[in-house]
Amino acid sequence: xxxxxxxxxxxxxxxxxxxxxxxxxxxxxxxxxxxxxxxxxxxxxxxxxxxxxxxxxxxxxxxxxxxxxxxxxxxxxxxxxxxxxxxxxxxxxxxxxxxxxxxxxxxxxxxxxxxxxxxxxxxxxxxxxxxxxxxxxxxxxxxxxxxxxxxxxxxxxxxxxxxxxxxxxxxxxxxxxxxxxxxxxxxxxxxxxxxxxxxxxxxxxxx
Numbered sequence: 001x002x003x004x005x006x007x008x009x010x011x012x013x014x015x016x017x018x019x020x021x022x023x024x025x026x027x028x029x030x031x032x033x034x035x036x037x038x039x040x041x042x043x044x045x046x047x048x049x050x051x052x053x054x055x056x057x058x059x060x061x062x063x064x065x066x067x068x069x070x071x072x073x074x075x076x077x078x079x080x081x082x083x084x085x086x087x088x089x090x091x092x093x094x095x096x097x098x099x100x101x102x103x104x105x106x107x108x109x110x111x112x113x114x115x116x117x118x119x120x121x122x123x124x125x126x127x128x129x130x131x132x133x134x135x136x137x138x139x140x141x142x143x144x145x146x147x148x149x150x151x152x153x154x155x156x157x158x159x160x161x162x163x164x165x166x167x168x169x170x171x172x173x174x175x176x177x178x179x180x181x182x183x184x185x186x187x188x189x190x191x192x193x194x195x196x197x198x199x200x201x202x203x204x205x206x207x
Contacts, residue, residue: 091152092166099154099165100128105146112136112144119188120180121160122173129154129170134188160185 088095095101108126112135115122124131124146132155135144149155149162156163157176183189 088151092164093152095151099152100130101151102127102130102148105131105148108143111142112138113142115180116178117180117186117189120177120186121155121188122177122180123155123157123170125170125173129157129168129173131155136188160187 088101091099093099105124106127108124108131110122110124110126110133112118112122112133115135118135118137120135122133122135123129124133130149130151130153131146132149133144133146134140140146152165153162154165154168154170155161155173156168157173157179160179179185180189183192
């Protein structure tokens with residue numbers, strides 16, 4: 001029994017058997033990564049380039065300046081020479097002999113300073129009464145606003161309108177200028193009221 005205890009004692013592992021020397025650390029070498037260079041990709045042009053949606057005005061060589069038409073006249077405008085001529089085949093008489101055919105109002109001795117009333121309308125005897133003048137406040141000049149009756153017609157001073165030439169006695173027109181004093185005849189004079197006519201009497205305008 002002592003022999004077995006002795007053998008068991010000597011068979012016990014030594015303390016060094018429990019101690020294990022640490023192994024030498026292995027050296028690890030860090031390898032720095034290689035730099036990566038960015039290669040940009042060249043942009044490719046799109047296959048379709050849309051047009052802008054906003055309005056692009058056309059380019060002009062010069063500055064645009066609109067043409068402003070002249071102000072329209074409040075009176076009758078006779079036809080100019082460039083317009084198509086009037087057909088006188090159905091007008092009785094001979095043009096230029098029985099009646100004048102002016103294309104524009106000529107300069108005559110007529111003057112609004114010698115008329116009995118203004119505003120008023122007066123035939124121009126020097127033009128054979130084809131021309132007539134509207135005398136007002138002098139804004140149109142010494143002859144006032146001048147107009148022409150159509151070819152074949154003359155200004156009838158008695159009627160204050162253009163009439164066929166054979167119905168007009170142009171020579172008596174100056175004696176009828178005083179009709180412009182009659183507010184009933186003169187289209188530019190204010191018309192009297194009915195009670196005013198009755199108060200003045202029927203012989204007022206004949207005086």
